[in-house]
Amino acid sequence: MDCIFCKIIAGEIPSNKIYEDELVYAFHDIDPKAPVHFLVIPKEHIRSVLEINGTNSAVVAHIYEVIAKLVKELDVKDGYRVVTNVGEDGGQTVDHMHFHVLAKRNLAWPPG
Ligand code: AMP
Ligand code: ZN
Numbered sequence: 001m002d003c004i005f006c007k008i009i010a011g012e013i014p015s016n017k018i019y020e021d022e023l024v025y026a027f028h029d030i031d032p033k034a035p036v037h038f039l040v041i042p043k044e045h046i047r048s049v050l051e052i053n054g055t056n057s058a059v060v061a062h063i064y065e066v067i068a069k070l071v072k073e074l075d076v077k078d079g080y081r082v083v084t085n086v087g088e089d090g091g092q093t094v095d096h097m098h099f100h101v102l103a104k105r106n107l108a109w110p111p112g
Contacts, residue, residue, distance in 0.1 A: 035104035076103035
């Protein structure tokens, strides 16, 4: 499958890995939009949160558990944002579900 994030998980494309377990992989974004900007992705190829259902939703809970752990380790627990872009109109450019975690700058609301 021609998926850049599946290739990162497989080690075929290098990444700046932060964390990995049997279900998920976390790595720094190659084009950071904040001083701290990392991505958490499921190892299973799920296209976006639009594909979440009763069979695969447990991985989303696990991703949020991993984020809670990583923001403590990276010392940004006092303020961060989790973003998942969905579909073309939602700004999604990689069709493998991912959760952006952004921190260490003032994050405007509403987002653009
Ligand atoms: P999105 O636009 O929400 O689909 O987010 C995709 C994100 O993946 C963007 O923030 C990109 O900078 C990031 N990205 C694309 N290729 C890589 C890569 N090889 N390593 C790390 N991050 C990447
Ligand atoms: Zn994939």
